[in-house]
Amino acid sequence: MSAKEHETEAMSELTLGKLDRDGAIREAVAHVSGDTRARFLGKAVVGGAALLGALTAPSVAAATAASDVAILNYALTLEYLQAAFYTEAERLGAIGGNLKQIPRQLGAVERAHVAAIKAALGRAAVRRPAFDFHGVTEDQTKFLKTAVAFEDLGAAAYKAQAARIKSAAILAAAISIHSVEARHAAWMRFLAGVTPAASAFDQGKPISEVKAIVASTHFVVANPKIASRTNPKYKG
Amino acid sequence: MAPRSTFARAFGVSAGAVAAALIVLFVSSRASSSPSALEAPQHLPAPPASALRMPRPVALRRFAVVAYWASVRSAVSGRAWPSSRAEIVAPLATTTPEGTTNIVLVLGRARDRAGRLWIHVRLPVMPNDRTAWVPRSALGVYGAVHTHLIIDLERLTATLLRNGSPIFRAPVGVGRPEWPTPKGNFYIRDELARYRSAFYGPLAFGTSARSSVLTDWPGGGFIGLHGTDEPQLVPGHISHGCVRFRNRDILELGRLMQVGTPVTIR
Numbered sequence: 001m002s003a004k005e006h007e008t009e010a011m012s013e014l015t016l017g018k019l020d021r022d023g024a025i026r027e028a029v030a031h032v033s034g035d036t037r038a039r040f041l042g043k044a045v046v047g048g049a050a051l052l053g054a055l056t057a058p059s060v061a062a063a064t065a066a067s068d069v070a071i072l073n074y075a076l077t078l079e080y081l082q083a084a085f086y087t088e089a090e091r092l093g094a095i096g097g098n099l100k101q102i103p104r105q106l107g108a109v110e111r112a113h114v115a116a117i118k119a120a121l122g123r124a125a126v127r128r129p130a131f132d133f134h135g136v137t138e139d140q141t142k143f144l145k146t147a148v149a150f151e152d153l154g155a156a157a158y159k160a161q162a163a164r165i166k167s168a169a170i171l172a173a174a175i176s177i178h179s180v181e182a183r184h185a186a187w188m189r190f191l192a193g194v195t196p197a198a199s200a201f202d203q204g205k206p207i208s209e210v211k212a213i214v215a216s217t218h219f220v221v222a223n224p225k226i227a228s229r230t231n232p233k234y235k236g
Numbered sequence: 237m238a239p240r241s242t243f244a245r246a247f248g249v250s251a252g253a254v255a256a257a258l259i260v261l262f263v264s265s266r267a268s269s270s271p272s273a274l275e276a277p278q279h280l281p282a283p284p285a286s287a288l289r290m291p292r293p294v295a296l297r298r299f300a301v302v303a304y305w306a307s308v309r310s311a312v313s314g315r316a317w318p319s320s321r322a323e324i325v326a327p328l329a330t331t332t333p334e335g336t337t338n339i340v341l342v343l344g345r346a347r348d349r350a351g352r353l354w355i356h357v358r359l360p361v362m363p364n365d366r367t368a369w370v371p372r373s374a375l376g377v378y379g380a381v382h383t384h385l386i387i388d389l390e391r392l393t394a395t396l397l398r399n400g401s402p403i404f405r406a407p408v409g410v411g412r413p414e415w416p417t418p419k420g421n422f423y424i425r426d427e428l429a430r431y432r433s434a435f436y437g438p439l440a441f442g443t444s445a446r447s448s449v450l451t452d453w454p455g456g457g458f459i460g461l462h463g464t465d466e467p468q469l470v471p472g473h474i475s476h477g478c479v480r481f482r483n484r485d486i487l488e489l490g491r492l493m494q495v496g497t498p499v500t501i502r
Contacts, residue, residue: 090296091380092304094345108293116288132309135353135372138345168284176286224307224337224377226495231431232440233333234460234478 065166072170073126074207075177076117078157080128081214082150083110089137099144099191103137106147106184113177120173130223146217148192151185153205153213160204299382301399304342305423305496306355309376314361314368318346318354325368326361333458334442336426341444341498342378343367358423360444360458365420381494385424385461387479387501389417392471394461394479396493404492407471409464409480411447417459417477418445422499425458427490437463437483439490443499447477462486 086107089095095103118125136142158178165171186196205213214220308330315322332338340357346369347353353372358365384397389410396404411417422445429439440462447457463483464470470482481489 087296088378091302092378104296105293108295111294111296112291115291115294120288130377132376132378138353138372167287169287172284173286173288176288176290221376224339224379226336226339226425227427227429228334228336229430230334230336230428231433232428232436232442232460232462234436234440234442234458234462 068165068167068170069121069124071161071165071174072117072121073124074161075158075174076114076121076125077129078154078210078214079110079113079117081131081219082154083107083114084128084131085133085137085146085150085219086110088131088133089143092138094138095140095143097140099140102143102147102188102191109180109184113180116173130221131219132221133219136219144188144192148185148188148194149213151181151188153210154181155185156202156205157207157210158204159202160206160210162204299399301382301384301397303381303384303423303496303498305339305379305381306342306357307376308338308340308370308374310374312370312374314357314359314370316368318356318369319348320371322369325366326359328359328370328374332360332426332442334426334428336442339379339423339425339496340370340375341423341496345372358421358444360422360425360446362446362448364418364422364445364448379494379496381496381498383493383497385493385497385499387417387499389419389501394481394485394489396489396497398492404489406481406485406489409470409472409474411475411477412473415447415449415476417475417479417501418448419501420445422459422501424461424493424495424497424499427495429490434465436460437465437481437486439463439483439486441490441493441495445499445501449477461489 086103089103090107133146136146155178158174158181162171162174162178165174182202189196308328311330312328314325314328316325328338328340330338338360340359342355342357344356345353346356354369355372355375356367356369357375358367382399383403384400386395386397387393387408387410388395392408392410394404394406394408395402422443424441425444426442427439428436428442431440440460443459443461445459447459457477459477459479461479461481463486464480466474467482470480474480
């Protein structure tokens, strides 16, 4: 990270459909869902070999299927979303009362998930999208409702992919994160006055469902264009 | 008293004691052919190591100075106070004259009587130094910076602070007396590079400051920070209001300063 990049930490930095201009989520989703469109297949084939080499632990890389790498990138995308959400709330400092510590505590954990998955993927990690939380990070009630939804979503997304993971080491990693997401979900539900565990068995959510839920939030947006090659019109 | 059985009478033990002995005998015989519930896990393989190196929770770095900016998502009118009935201060467009996303510096927030969230912002309008309130719904992505640029018109220097400490200083050229560089509080709006104009050097930053004299300048007369093809004139009162740097200095500044950085010209 350059000194300049280090200085600016975009607080809300994600998009599906027309919003996903960087293609990060579509890329991750396509890899996992087995999208057969040529451009996604091309990325999966070319990217798969590079992804294997990019993993930090040789034993993991050697045993990692391209589909596992795609699942890691899918997880990374969801972790980006959660981390950005809590980080922005912590920075803006508008969440108080009995929720005051939530952005700091959950943000630190979600950033650790991002760091761990990114380190494992190396250069194969999908790019961080941009996020516009539409003021939710500045509204106590909306913040808690969204936190419940995000944590439920995170747990359900990991659960749905677990059976598809080929590497035992990656499954172990995914499970280690999944249970934390489930704890978070129960915690946020408790705070929101919702039954933390309403059923004896949880169901996972398939990618299509996760994608639709994330898209419905409109939290994922294109990065603002703040640099250009246009000739200056400044006064000189 | 219950009658004792022939077996019990013969060996001097009760029926209960006999039953207990039979149970112990049964369990021990089962144990010899298959593992007990506690012993079974010992026959399972060790759990696999995680593929991830797991860091501790990552606390946010604390900065003494943090400034926030927001992109303008939809054209909106800045208002004098947080209400849709308040006087209009100035309109805000979604793009700059250079075609980049228009951004505003975030100064605070408040809710109106209906509970709608409003954001207090610094505007890129004339007269300089103006602020206004815009609905949060008109803004988009938030960004944070930890730097602050000070332009000293007397000393003809530019100093970049990070967390309040200087990390960069360079001589600058500023506006001639008839075209003065405006004083006040502004911010960096965009960064331009690889354009075809040696006059502006290799890199240019757009600010929210505008000339109060050359108001008919193309693009609205915004003040820029940029390089030059006449480095021998720096420092000095040489420009139409822009702040000129030697090229190596503007490149170094570009390495350290992000869009959204507050700028004070004094």
